[in-house]
Amino acid sequence: MSKDWYPVINYIECTECGTCIDMCRHGVYDKSKAPSPLVIFPEGCIKGCKGCGNLCPSNAIKYLGDIENNCNCNCKSCCE
Numbered sequence: 001m002s003k004d005w006y007p008v009i010n011y012i013e014c015t016e017c018g019t020c021i022d023m024c025r026h027g028v029y030d031k032s033k034a035p036s037p038l039v040i041f042p043e044g045c046i047k048g049c050k051g052c053g054n055l056c057p058s059n060a061i062k063y064l065g066d067i068e069n070n071c072n073c074n075c076k077s078c079c080e
Ligand code: SF4
Pocket: 006, 007, 023, 024, 025, 026, 028, 029, 044, 045, 046, 049, 050, 051, 052, 053
């Protein structure tokens, strides 16, 4: 994952509704794994876009690059 902005899924919160996968037109998610969100092409994500995260009913999507300390662990104690 070379880009500095792409979605990071909190799989504990995710209910696998598939909304994020349907929303993205940039090939970021693996559609063959729908409705489970799997990021396979982070380079396709548009910097600053929060389209999928804004539609997530579980608020389970954050963005690398939007997390102040760039921590990617999804642990609630340090990232929220
Ligand atoms: S933030 Fe935008 S471009 Fe990136 S995965 Fe979500 S919908 Fe696609």
